[in-house]
Amino acid sequence: MSTNEFGLSARECERIKFSFSIYDFEGKNMVDGFYAADVLRSLNLNPTNAMVEKYGASVGKKGEKLFKETDFFPMYADLKKDKDQGSYEDFMELLLTYDKFEDGQVTLMELEYILSNLGEKLEKKEMDEWLKILAEKPDDDDQIPYRSFCEKLCAGFRG
Structure with missing residues (x-):
């Protein structure tokens, strides 16, 4: 299998070209840097904002x-x-440390803490959007099942 100067296979180059074409909204063979992370995420990568800004x-x-x-x-x-x-396993292991009763649930407050303080920081507005999309509604005790949250979160990165 031949590779290019960056060590990428012809298949990888074709995938990059395809993803690039999706974000080339004006057909000028250019993508706005604002969408660079989206292009890379569509290729099953998980770059942080800092990585893309580099x-x-x-x-x-x-x-x-x-x-x-x-x-x-x-x-x-x-x-x-x-x-x-x-990975999914990493996220599950992290959330298990917050699962006091080992019942597959964490409090909404704990999940908000994790999202806003660990890894790349999320603003309150971003965190609320992610929770709305990925998390089930809290029960009467403010508990959220975290397995389905992790499955939905990681599904976007598995392709």
Whole structure:
């Protein structure tokens, strides 16, 4: 199997080109850096905002930098080597430490703490959006089952 200068196979290059084309909204063979993380996440990578910003992408503002298709090859190559992305098992193990009664549930407050303080920090608004999408509604004791939360969270990264 042949590889390019970044060690990527022809199949990986085709996948990058396809994902790039989805975010090339104007058909100018350019993607706004605002969407760089989305392109990489569509390739089953899990970059943090800091990782993407390292390549000059602007996570918070549109129109600051445009990327060509080939700009994603070194980003993809570097990020696919990153083994510290967290897996379903890692998230389950973390949440188990907050499961006082070992019943598969954590309090909403504990889940909010985890989302807002561990790893890449989430703002309250972002955290509320993630919880709305991924978590079941808390029961009367403010408990949330975390297995389904982890399954939904990790489903987006498994492809």
